[in-house]
Amino acid sequence: MAYDKLFESRVGRKARLPIIKNVIFKRSCMKINVGDIIAIPIQEHQFVFGRVYSDATIAIYDFLSDTFNSHEAACKSKILMFSGYFDTSVKSQKWKIVGHISFPSPEHAWAPPVYIQDILDSNKYRIYHKGVMKSCLKSETQGMERQLMRKPEELVKAIKARMVVEN
Numbered sequence: 410m411a412y413d414k415l416f417e418s419r420v421g422r423k424a425r426l427p428i429i430k431n432v433i434f435k436r437s438c439m440k441i442n443v444g445d446i447i448a449i450p451i452q453e454h455q456f457v458f459g460r461v462y463s464d465a466t467i468a469i470y471d472f473l474s475d476t477f478n479s480h481e482a483a484c485k486s487k488i489l490m491f492s493g494y495f496d497t498s499v500k501s502q503k504w505k506i507v508g509h510i511s512f513p514s515p516e517h518a519w520a521p522p523v524y525i526q527d528i529l530d531s532n533k534y535r536i537y538h539k540g541v542m543k544s545c546l547k548s549e550t551q552g553m554e555r556q557l558m559r560k561p562e563e564l565v566k567a568i569k570a571r572m573v574v575e576n
Contacts, residue, residue, distance in 0.1 A: 444460065444518070446484065466520040470488060490567065519539045521538075522537065524555055
């Protein structure tokens, strides 16, 4: 069963603009807010959940579910990874916004620092945090994730690799 069909069967076939926890899925321009919880299908009938952070970053929870209604339990799990992401799958409604958890303050809505390795000079590194980049030594990047902007299919592939999900 396709994701959209599974979604329709869970909320009722008559729902043209289904409402889940005060979130309306509109067919036009979808606004994504910091704190939104997104159900990401990684294979048929299996979802992971991500929480939107500032600056086009999403935290993916280490939680696999067969329903997108378990997002509250997912958000109590540890974070599997942070990633830059493109919102095209949310706006096209391939991924669904299923809830919202506000951050205690705008400061908490930033992901941990990440590093960037220069494309032209592989010996140059920068740390990116809270919208600011600063030069650094390679040794300062230890324990940090590398900054990557992932297309939806690339993010799903990275999630599967980290969770060791069978294809």
